[in-house]
Amino acid sequence: MHAELVDATTGRGAEMGRRLLDDPDRARSEATDAVRRLWKAAVEPEWPSMRQALRAEMLDRAIQVNREGLRAVLPRLHHSAACEGDTITVESTVDIDLDCPEGLILVPSWTRPRREPRP
Incomplete structure (x- = not known):
């Protein structure tokens, strides 16, 4: 999580970096709350x-x-x-080489179908 926070705060100002990195427990709690709010507002209805x-x-x-x-x-x-x-x-911007001795897990994703504009 720390590496992700460092990456997320790069170029966003020292105050944000300190806020997130100085208290990882608070950052985790805030992230959890934000994801929960996003789920409730955007995902749960659909x-x-x-x-x-x-x-x-x-x-x-x-x-x-x-x-x-x-x-x-x-x-x-x-x-x-x-x-x-x-x-x-x-192809990715991140160079990672992994062995998958237990197999590969593919995770499905979903994109909302585009709706035609109303006339």
């Missing part, structure tokens, strides 16, 4: 339809992987992802 869409997407992707294999499906999950041999590569 959660039933989001959950239904995510479940349908996961089932569809599981069927695709079963039929075509992960190598074929991975680039369709995100344009930055590729699979070559036993290596999965994701």
Whole structure:
């Protein structure tokens, strides 16, 4: 968490850095409260339809992987992802090299469908 806070405060002024970094427990509590408020305002009202869409997407992707294999499906999950041999590569600004001896966990995400503007 400390590294994330350092990164989040870079370029935002010394006062913010001190406020967050001098009291990590308070920072964690404030972050928790902010995420809870965000969930209540933005996610909770949409959660039933989001959950239904995510479940349908996961089932569809599981069927695709079963039929075509992960190598074929991975680039369709995100344009930055590729699979070559036993290596999965994701283009990122952060350079991380990980072994996944217990397997790879893919986490679904959801974007609200765009609504057409009213005439």
